Amino acid sequence: MKYAGIDIGSRTIKLAVLENGRLIxxxxxxxxxxxxETAHDLMDSAEFxxxxxxxxxxxxxxxxxxxxxxxxxxxxxxxxxxxxNTCRSILDIGGQDTKAIVLDFQGDLSxxxxxxxxxxxxxxxxxxxxxxxxxxxxxxxxxxLSAKKAVKINSMCTVFAESEVVSLTSQGAxxxxxxxxxHRAIVGRSAGLLKRLSPTGxxxxxxxxxxxxCVRILxxxxxxxxxxxxxxxxxxxxxxxxxxxxxED
Numbered sequence: 001m002k003y004a005g006i007d008i009g010s011r012t013i014k015l016a017v018l019e020n021g022r023l024i025x026x027x028x029x030x031x032x033x034x035x036x037e038t039a040h041d042l043m044d045s046a047e048f049x050x051x052x053x054x055x056x057x058x059x060x061x062x063x064x065x066x067x068x069x070x071x072x073x074x075x076x077x078x079x080x081x082x083x084x085n086t087c088r089s090i091l092d093i094g095g096q097d098t099k100a101i102v103l104d105f106q107g108d109l110s111x112x113x114x115x116x117x118x119x120x121x122x123x124x125x126x127x128x129x130x131x132x133x134x135x136x137x138x139x140x141x142x143x144x145l146s147a148k149k150a151v152k153i154n155s156m157c158t159v160f161a162e163s164e165v166v167s168l169t170s171q172g173a174x175x176x177x178x179x180x181x182x183h184r185a186i187v188g189r190s191a192g193l194l195k196r197l198s199p200t201g202x203x204x205x206x207x208x209x210x211x212x213x214c215v216r217i218l219x220x221x222x223x224x225x226x227x228x229x230x231x232x233x234x235x236x237x238x239x240x241x242x243x244x245x246x247x248e249d
Contacts, residue, residue, distance in 0.1 A: 004048035005241025007075065008035055008057030011095025011123060012208065015042040016238035018246065023082075026235055036060055054241040070244045072237060076101060077109050078247075079240030080204045083230045087202035091190060091219075092236070093209035095123040100193040113193055120156040121189040123208045128158055129182045132165045133175050140179055141214040147180040156185055180214075187218040194223065202226045206236040 002024070007014040013035060017025040025046050032038045035057045043051065052068050053061040054075040062069050070078075072092075076099065080090050090101040096119045101112040119125050130140035151173050155161045161182070168178055186209075194203065203225055209215055210233035220227045230236060 001050065002048040003242045003245040004043070004046060004051040005075070005238040005243070005245065006039060006043065006051060006053050006055075006061060007072075007235075007237035007241060008039060008053065008055035008061060009094055009237075010056055010097070012234060013038050013042060013055075013057075014235050014238040015046060016235050016242050017046050017048050018239070018242045023235075023239065026232065026238070028234060031057075036064060050245040052241040052245045054237050068244070068248070070241050073099065073101060073109065073112050073114070075237045075240035075244070076206060077103065077107075077240065078243040079236035079238070080206070081107055082236075082239050082243060083204075083228075085202065085204055085228045085230075087204035087226075087228055089194060089198040089201055090204045090206060091194060092207040093122055093186075093190060093205075093215075094207040095119075098122060098190060098193065100190070100197050102198040111197060113197060115193070119158050120161075121186045125156075125158050125161070125186065126182075126209060126212065128162055129165060129179075132162050133169070133179060135175075135179065137212070141183075141212045143176040144179040144183045144214040145217070147174070147176040149177055150180040150184050151177045153178075153181045153185045156189060161185075183212075183214045183218055187215060187222050191219065191222045200225070202228055205229045206233045208234050210234075 002019045004017045014028045054070045058069040088103045092099040098115045102110045104110040210229045
């Protein structure tokens with residue numbers, strides 16, 4: 001049996017297929033203006049027997065395919081177990097929201113907090129700030145790591161932060177130092193969420209922002225705890241959805 005999981009995210013749709021406990025296929029695509037069409041394109045490219053949906057658009061898939069669904073929180077708990085690690089905290093920073101999840105000693109969900117009211121500190125925030133500074137996302141992370149000091153960013157609202165960054169650069173602030181300041185602000189926001197929920201132990205870092213090396217390094221420094229990033233952090237939710245199908249078969 002081949003079990004698929006599809007994660008309909010706000011920015012990216014992810015598909016993962018498992019067979020005999022192994023990831024045998026995965027694919028990602030930008031969500032676009034028509035997430036249902038994008039999801040179907042991804043599913044048409046894969047072979048599977050069962051599919052489970054998660055993410056903010058999971059009910060859209062369910063209404064068209066009558067497939068089972070699983071919440072994002074539950075999907076990330078299951079998906080984190082797929083990768084060998086001993087972390088009891090999960091941090092997911094996606095395109096437009098941030099989730100902090102704590103597991104009990106058995107690896108089951110204990111508590112969580114989710115910030116989905118605005119894009120502050122998320123992948124979208126990073127994209128906007130990188131563009132304002134004239135960087136690609138890859139250049140943005142590298143530039144921040146190369147800075148010797150950080151320029152403090154006071155606002156985490158995307159609109160206000162954009163204006164603040166424009167003002168700073170027009171006054172001659174170093175782009176790399178501004179980039180580091182933005183990364184520190186993002187990490188400070190996420191670290192505060194984690195510290196309230198789980199003050200100790202390793203952190204499983206998932207979501208698209210986990211691909212940003214500067215965020216990972218600063219998070220490890222800020223928390224003084226090990227941070228584990230899986231091989232493809234964007235697939236964690238889709239893998240968790242696929243695993244839900246395995247457990248219910």
